Amino acid sequence: MKKKLWGLIALLSLFMMLFASFGNSSSTQAASKTETIKIGYMGSVNSVGLAAIAKQAGYYEKQGLKVKLVEFADGPSVIAAMKSGSIDIGEIGPGAHTQVAQGNAKIVMFDGLSTSDKIIANKKSGISSIKDLKGKKVAVVVGTTSQVILDAALKKAGMTESDVKVVSMSVNSIVNAMVSGKIDAAATWAPGTTKIKEKLGKNAVTLATDNDFTDSMPFTCSWIVTPSYAKKHKATILKFDKAMLQAMNYRESGGKNAAKWIAKQLGFSESDVKKQITSTEKIYTSKQLVKLINNGNLLQYYTKQQKNFIKLGILKDTGKLETAKDYVMTDMIKKAAAAIE
Template sequence: MKKRISLLMGMVMTAAALTACAGGAKTPATTAAQTKAEETKAEETKAEETKAEETKAQEITKLRIAYMPNMGSASLAVTARDKGYFKEMGLEVEMVEFQGGPAEIAAMASGDIDISQIGHGAHALCASGEAVIFQIDCTSLADAVIGNKAKGINTIEDLKGKKVAVTSGTSAEIILNLALKSKGMTTDDVELVEMDANGTVSAVISGNVDACATWSPGTGTIMKALGDNGIMLANNQDYLDQVTFPSSFITTQKYADSNHDVLVRFARALQKAGDYRAENIDEVAKLVAKQCEVDEATMLATTEEGNWLTGEFMGKALADGTIKSYYENQQKVFLDAGRLEKPVDVNNYVLFDIMQEAYDENHK
């Protein structure tokens, strides 16, 4: 009897052990299933996040950019566009040609243009509150005062009483003012004829005016056409001890207030393009020639008419205040010329924070 009971108890214990083993076997299988489900969910979440990021990246910001048909004005934006730097930053640009900075600023005020590239002279309008600067481009050597010897002009003094074509509010007008001032003269001593850049070239070559203040590539076209009768009376190089001639990208205060990120991305593209331009200036000149619909030789002849700034320069010049000094010294010229009534803090119209943020993002 005892033997039977012992046998029965043994069977019961064995069954219990088997049941326990069977129950324990479910734990790893259940855990594996749960892990697989969690991994699948994590992958789906990651895929959704990636898709969201790709969708955001595909939301291209479209911009209308004003430029003038010369190396100093068009080269940086053309490089950024043609070499893919704008695209890299999620920007799609339409470049619109103008004949001068003041007209570009008027177009921005009306909402027809988002961003403009301006030469030295139009910066006075920024200091007056009509626009804000957010990226320096280059320093220009492209402006000149040219006389026609056949009209009796051989020196700056010979401009007295002569017809001089000029585009108001431009860098070339500043050069004319400085040239006249150097000889104790003012614009009251000459007969100014208001013209855009294209009209100036035609007027000088045809002899309808006696001299002009303009910029490249028009200067080269005029000198070539006049031949031995053409004489360069003054240019930027003559006054570098008095002022630097920066050109810049600008926008309206309203646009800047609502599009900080867009301006940073735009400035990042420009700063990257600046490095490419400096290293490949002849190639860039050919791109600009195509954009401006002029022959390559004309644009290649202007590659020395600018100091093509790089990212390395940008970092150092922002840190030591060089760029700020450019705009401060520039303002002194406007004050001396009567373009501004009183000094203005450059921080009021130059967005150094955009330049710095763009530089920092590009050099992480």
């Protein structure tokens, strides 16, 4: 009788252990289905656009990603945050790609070509052309597209930064400085450019835009990760790319909720966002992006950009710079595109 009793107890214990093991396994599997990542962006429509759409449309969630969006002032700040580990993935504008060439980041997704940047002067300062900037105070956000477009415009006019008084400022300070007259001109991007024009009215003079240099100097915008993250988290990057490509297709097709979702993330008016979606960036579909990869044009955009950085003196050719082929994860993008077709 005792043997039967002990046998029954042993059997019950075994069942309990198996049940507990099954329960823990199920919990672990459920937890592993959702991965939390932090994504950095700059406070502009073309920077956060894809991420805001992917989040609100549920594209991240469908890939098992729980996303927290974190705003930064500029691209270099995004890269610094990635290096510190406070974010996993970030969006950068053209200027910060100098860091990519130096091996500090890998590009996991092409966003588009920026058409957002402008050099705007105050007519009251006696400025009507780039040459009139000689000896004037011009604000830039150092290490960003802001400095790139200024240098490109000056070079075209036969000038350099030494011909003007370059004032290093944060992107958030430039608008007030222009309106108050503390500076004569500024190189910056939307929404700052829009605000300057609104405040200065007829005294705002646009001297140059990145559209002036599209053929010779593509202003690429990209989503990046650190090299170590790229090596350790390929599965996560693939999920991210799938969600972003779906958002890309939605945005390019004029998805009815795109402006609303972006406006919600930035705290902008929906009407302003609608104007900026197509006016601040040349956008693509996933199929168009794959075509750019296959015909070699995508890597050519990045190669041209890097060569121009060197010509402008923004990037020093040490002989150890990475090439576009090294830092653009084209195979991952194509794999993600094939998965969503």
